[in-house]
Amino acid sequence: MTRSDAKRRIKDVNDVIAGGILLCFSLALVFYLVPNYINEPPILQNPMMSPRWLPGIVGWLIVLFSVLLILQGLLLDRRHEDDERRIEKGPTRRFVLMVAALLTYVALFEAMGAVFTGILATLILFVAHPVRTWWAYGLAFVFPIAVTLIFVNVMNVPLPLSPIGF
Incomplete structure (x- = not known):
């Protein structure tokens, strides 16, 4: 061939x-x-x-x-269609901050707990993708806490909550 x-x-x-x-x-x-x-x-x-x-x-x-x-x-031959999957590169700063959020979450998850690292990683992502509304920053605190509590209390998945036993 x-x-x-x-x-x-x-x-x-x-x-x-x-x-x-x-x-x-x-x-x-x-x-x-x-x-x-x-x-x-x-x-x-x-x-x-x-x-x-x-x-x-x-x-x-x-x-x-x-x-x-x-x-x-x-x-599927899609050459004759408009390809909506074209990659438009964003700023390098955004990419670096997204990688930093991932590395922060992975590096601090065991040491600092799921709640703290979830909040920190979410805030870094909000800086990477400029969030202008004030209420969204409240969600950066609510979502990691809610997701962690659902995983721990409902799904019985043991996650490290915090180093002080929160």
């Missing part, structure tokens, strides 16, 4: 590459990370109460959507 034959069969190379990368990561999540790193209590009354349930569902959904993305890249 020559390069031109492959180009005729693959309609959108970017979709196939993105789908392949997502498929690899999602398979690693489903078959390696979830079973090996998320502990299940020995006595489970309901499988939906397992800490593995939600990551497993998300992993399988990513597998499904990555396969659909690969199929879209192989089957």
